[in-house]
Amino acid sequence: MTEKAQNINLNKAKSNKKDEFYTQLSDIERELKHYKKHFRGKVVYCNCDDPRVSNFFHYFSYNFEKLGLKKLITTCYKSQDMDLFSTNNAERAIYLEYEGDKNGNMLPDASDIGIKQLNGDGDFRSEESIELLKQADIVVTNPPFSLFREYIAQLIDHDKKFIIVGHQNAIKYKEIFPLIRDNKLWLGFGFKGGAAHFINKHYEDYATAADRKEGMIRVSGVHWFTNIDLKKRHEDLILYKNYNPEEYQKYENFDAINVNKTKDIPIDYDGFMGVPITFMDKYNPEQFEIIGVGIANSGLEIGIQPYKPEHKYYRKEVQKRGAVNGDLYMMINGVVTVPYTRIIIKSKKL
Known part of the structure; x- marks a missing residue:
């Protein structure tokens, strides 16, 4: 699926109540197996996560003793249907607290789980959710997706x-991006094949036949x-x-070479060097320094020059495409060529 198609599908999902x-x-098991040692003695908080249907709650409650957790807390928005965009159509929000098996069968029985109603919408x-967040050591x-910026900001603030x-x-x-550049945030191990299949029964799946799964939607680029x-x-x-000037084109408006594949x-x-955004999956802060990202104002901040007037005219009037100052571009055989988003990096070992 193309990046444009992905964005169209995600935008549709924001406005579709049944998504x-x-x-x-x-997928949860595949990722979290790499963090097991970090959970021992910790309070795990799963917010935005309806415990009645959540596989996150399932994973942590059934592995509570094995992981050595101290407490598991889950909350959900007052919608009973968990989705990526927090639709809002149920009457009450709840939260659950689980502190491990109490009757010796090593299973999270209903009698072991404290179910409590929230006064607000969850x-x-x-304020209620933030008070629960303050108890947590790790949030999973x-x-x-539409509130990702706010969500990350809250975690960093706390x-x-x-x-x-x-x-x-x-x-x-x-x-x-500044959090990534400053090594305050990075990518985990990721989803198999660089895409996630989310369980979904109402949404049209645009995946190819070979990658289609009944009752699910495939979303590329999820991490x-x-x-x-x-x-x-x-x-x-x-x-x-090795570097070869004939193979690695220089940008017209910034002193860096373009690298199409990591x-x-x-x-x-x-x-x-300008590298694809997928480079972040291989990023080692001891091997490379991240300088910035080559788009719009973020590009201008690191010294990427605005379009030359004749190149902007060509881009807008001949190619009928956007020409945003701060975006990296190249001149290839006299044609304005704008690559997909590039991360600007520099080797630390040379």
Whole structure:
């Protein structure tokens, strides 16, 4: 699915009341197995997460003793249907507290779980939810994609560790990118094949036949975001290509070379390089320095020059495309060429 198609589908989902998205248990298990040592003795909070249907609640409650948790808290918006966009159509919000097995069968029975009603709507921004957040050591959930900026800001403001689902487009948000650049936020291990299948029975799936799953929707570019240190974050990206000026085009408006694929980053280039956003999945802060992102105002802030008048005219009037100052562009055979979003990096080992 193209990036444009993904965005259209996600925008449709925001306005469609029947779009319920549930993270698969297998995806949760595949990611969280890398963090097990971090959960011991901790309070885990799953907000934006209806415990009546949540696979996050299932995972943590059934693995409570194995992980050595201290407490599990889950809350949900007053919609009974958990989705990516917090639709609002149920009467009361609830929260659950689980502190482990009490009757010896090592299962989360109803008698073990404290079910309590909230006075408000359960929105993660409400005072009640914030008070629960203050108890937490680690937050794990699939928050509303449309509120991702606010959600991350709240976690950072309250100095919480987290493992959450988000779309890779969030990397370039002006509120999110500085956190990534400053090593306060990074990507986890990710979803298999770089896409997630969310459980969904109402939404039209545009996946190819080979990748279609009944009752699910495939969303490309979905990832796990975290601020918990991982071994993969300290593994060098293995590179094998050498710099060749004929292969690596320079930008017209910034002193950097364009690299179309992460695997093609030249091993011997000591200047600035523009790499795809997917580079972040391989980013090692000991190997590379992140300078900025080459789009709009974020690009201008790091010294990317505005379009030359003749190039802006060509882009808008001949190509009939947008020409935003701060976006990187190249001149290839006299044609204005704008790559997809590029992260500007520099090697730390040269």
